[in-house]
Amino acid sequence: MTTKTKKSASTNKRYHHGDLHDALIIAAAQLIEENASVDFAMIDAARRAGVSSAAPYRHFKDKEALLEAVSHLAFLGLTESTQAIAQQFQPGTEECIIALGKGYIQFVTTHPQFYDLMWGDMGLRAIGSLDSDLKTLGFYTLVESVQCWCDAINLSHYDAPELSVKLWATAHGLACLAMNHQLEKFLPDVDIYRLLESSTQTFLEGLKSPASP
Amino acid sequence: MTTKTKKSASTNKRYHHGDLHDALIIAAAQLIEENASVDFAMIDAARRAGVSSAAPYRHFKDKEALLEAVSHLAFLGLTESTQAIAQQFQPGTEECIIALGKGYIQFVTTHPQFYDLMWGDMGLRAIGSLDSDLKTLGFYTLVESVQCWCDAINLSHYDAPELSVKLWATAHGLACLAMNHQLEKFLPDVDIYRLLESSTQTFLEGLKSPASP
DNA sequence: CTCCTATGTAAGAGTGTTTAACATCTATGT
DNA sequence: ACATAGATGTTAAACACTCTTACATAGGAG
Numbered sequence A, B: 001m002t003t004k005t006k007k008s009a010s011t012n013k014r015y016h017h018g019d020l021h022d023a024l025i026i027a028a029a030q031l032i033e034e035n036a037s038v039d040f041a042m043i044d045a046a047r048r049a050g051v052s053s054a055a056p057y058r059h060f061k062d063k064e065a066l067l068e069a070v071s072h073l074a075f076l077g078l079t080e081s082t083q084a085i086a087q088q089f090q091p092g093t094e095e096c097i098i099a100l101g102k103g104y105i106q107f108v109t110t111h112p113q114f115y116d117l118m119w120g121d122m123g124l125r126a127i128g129s130l131d132s133d134l135k136t137l138g139f140y141t142l143v144e145s146v147q148c149w150c151d152a153i154n155l156s157h158y159d160a161p162e163l164s165v166k167l168w169a170t171a172h173g174l175a176c177l178a179m180n181h182q183l184e185k186f187l188p189d190v191d192i193y194r195l196l197e198s199s200t201q202t203f204l205e206g207l208k209s210p211a212s213p
Numbered sequence C: 001c002t003c004c005t006a007t008g009t010a011a012g013a014g015t016g017t018t019t020a021a022c023a024t025c026t027a028t029g030t
Numbered sequence D: 001a002c003a004t005a006g007a008t009g010t011t012a013a014a015c016a017c018t019c020t021t022a023c024a025t026a027g028g029a030g
Helices: A020-035 A042-048 A063-088 A094-110 A112-118 A130-152 A160-179 A192-208 B020-035 B042-049 B063-088 B094-110 B112-118 B130-152 B160-179 B192-208
Strands: none
Touching: A020 A042, A020 A063, A020 A112, A042 A063, A063 A094, A063 A112, A063 A130, A094 A112, A094 A130, A094 A160, A094 A192, A112 A160, A130 A160, A160 A192, A160 B160, A160 B192, A192 B160, A192 B192, B020 B042, B020 B063, B020 B112, B042 B063, B063 B094, B063 B112, B063 B130, B094 B112, B094 B130, B094 B160, B094 B192, B112 B160, B130 B160, B160 B192
16 A cells, blocks of 8 residues: 555545546646647546546546536636626727637637637537537627627617627637638738737728618 | 459559559548548548558558548648639629638538548648648639729728638638537527628628728 | 569557446445 | 445456558569
8 A cells, every 4th residue: 555545635525536527627628738639548637637547437428528528618718708808898899899809819729729629529519518508608798799889889770699690700710710820821920819800890890881781 | 262353443553452542532531421520440441442451551651641631632622612613703793702702611511521621630730732732722712802802993902812811711710600500509590601791791891991991 | 484562461569448346435324 | 433335446358449560462574
């Protein structure tokens, strides 16, 4: 025996390890970050948490379930970041809408390794319960701001969710292209945030134009 | 021996199989399509081509090399589709620009299994030689049309590549969101092509507005 | 015809996921 | 306290997949 009783490193919520469930999520997130890929090894996450290779299966049905938990964490981060930004700006202003877009791009591009988890491969399958709430919260923050913008300049005939999807798509697309190094290929030394800003401004300008659908 | 000499099914370029190289690419593409994932098994591609599990490694260094070849095929399809569309419309018209966007969305969303290969995980690493030419051809088709549009209505002070990137980003973003079932979640019964069309129109309208950067 | 090289096969090493059987810890009731 | 049930963790091994090595064979050039 090695007398490694490991009594109370952290809050002693769980039995043996203390909190293997969360420790595994954190370990997996770290490995994904380090490898810049979701293709980490289950056994490495286990080792990093200080347990044997089979232990994780007491907490997660399989590797995909662990990935889903990490995905949940990632969406939590995005949602929190979005809401924090919304509170720093006057809702309904162009600045607010642009800031939300910039924040989105910032989050996505600074965590490229989480992309697959959030929108890629994984997004297509699985992802059950958390799907409804967590994934939509951030979007409705944007919708709220867009609705305010419409009301403020007498354009209430527009459908705020639809406009929001269009704005979201542009930010999402720019973030994707940036992560794939497409932006720098066609626009050397481009600033993605400036791109989003001017793009959004042009779009909003178009909405104000008399020749709008 | 099974007397399966398989003499001349296709052009007899290669020795034993005839053309294992291409047969493997096709088999891999099929498997990716069927599994709706790039996570196919090398041995299955080999079996489908009628050879042993080690044979593919005579033609492809590893699995990633085979995936890269499939990716090449996918980009070829996208490029051809884009150029075909460009030829059907008067360059420089809004119809042409919108059609290019619709074609892009059509290609991406009808081949969702190729997304990872083209823009996802794989896109980030590897992908060597084909990167420069094939991946850019389609884009420059768009740039050309945008440039014509600018010239046609005296807006030549705009940077066509930059505008093209913005338009591309919107189409790309919409396609991504559609594949992840985000569109239908927030806009039930939405038509993504109508969304792209109105979005593009609004953007172009914004460019014509006097209050443009 | 014989040899060289491109191509393919068989077998297995290495890596990683997951399960099964067994061991140990914590909580709970008495 | 103490026993016990059930949750948590360990070891060993089954299974799947990638990729390598050693050997076999086919077809063309001399």
